[in-house]
Amino acid sequence: MIRTLDDLDAQGAAVGVRVDINSPIGADGTLDDDSRLRAHRETLAELADRGARVVVLAHQGRPGGDDFTTLESHAARLGDLLPASVEYVDATFSAAARERVEGLDDGTVLVLENTRFYSEEVLQFPPEDAAETHLVRGLAPVLDAYVNDAFAAAHRAQPSIVGFPVRLSGYAGRVMERELDALGNIGETPTPRVYCLGGAKVDDSIEVAASVLDSGLADAVLTSGVVGNSFLHVSGVDLGAESTRVVNDRAGDRLAQAERLLSEYGDRLHLPVDVAVERDGERVEVAVADLPVEEPAMDIGSATVDAYADVLEDAGTAILNGPAGVFEDDRFAAGTDGLFAAATAAEYTIVGGGDTAAAIRHLDLEGFDHVSTGGGAALAMLTGESLPAVEALR
């Protein structure tokens, strides 16, 4: 059983809240998209409104990445989004951070610095060891409770995610609560269950396909994006040199597993029947039977969308992860547009993945029952895996 904010006595309490506001960062180093900040408004506003002193913990990017920045612009945007006053401090667990926490007024918010500026945060630990790290030992003494609302990072057993509930009472925030409700009972969703696996994280998606086909969770898997190209490749189709290069780049060492899936589940595993390429600057659709071509396959074609729509029209649940094509280029958005629209014919639709959710916003698509804030974490749930953050709260 996991406690929620309904179980927390917030008035006057210093509450550490781990959120996931890891966002695309523009060339000027500020936020390019604030959808994850908006997702956490409910939890942060509710705690401030109930008189808590809200201390926000979050990460941005990874060491060495060009999106590895301070949380200053995140704090400024939260200040715009929240009715409560929002301060920022460029410290996380030092004396300076503790002083600022102890000086907070009830009903106000303090955003601490990027947790990943500190080396132990990018390692993974069992909760008891995470509780002994400098971050948790330094900050826990000035907190009265801990809330984890960071569903999108729940698959990371990092100190700010799994360490605090060892020392403090732990609660699920409203985002975490909603995500666990929607994704935690995938085995009880309506059947037939159709997984639409696209995008470019081919190694992860082949793992997901294996898990949901071997476990019987999936009645059908519709492949698109680089994932679809990878299955075409292992089925013996010569995609052309460029597409084959991308497949080998992205599939890692999972192509043999893709081959096994194709031979064991050929009836449930659907592959594109046509693709779209760029020729003289235009979108040109090419039947798989007419491959190879030298141009890279950038989208699924309209015949594939139609074939997949036929499967989706009888679906009980449709689970989407990964765009069908390079939707960022208007010439190659038609596959994602058509496939995602067709998926809304299902009784219940779940979307997972940062870029997948971005594609839905970009294409102005509606009608999905649950759009997850997570990618890897959502996939872990959709394949029935447990999440370290959830186990730590339990």
Ligand SMILES: Nc1ncnc2c1ncn2[C@@H]1O[C@H](COP(=O)(O)OP(=O)(O)O)[C@@H](O)[C@H]1O
């Ligand atoms: N055929 C394709 N060739 C190259 N890239 C593709 C293709 N189809 C989709 N993509 C890319 O996949 C990316 C998103 O994939 P992924 O990161 O797996 O999604 P998510 O973040 O939702 O898990 C998009 O940026 C899109 O441009």
Ligand SMILES: O=C(OP(=O)(O)O)[C@H](O)COP(=O)(O)O
């Ligand atoms: O964006 C995230 O993951 P996602 O791309 O799987 O949605 C989370 O913030 C976790 O970030 P990480 O993958 O750097 O640990």
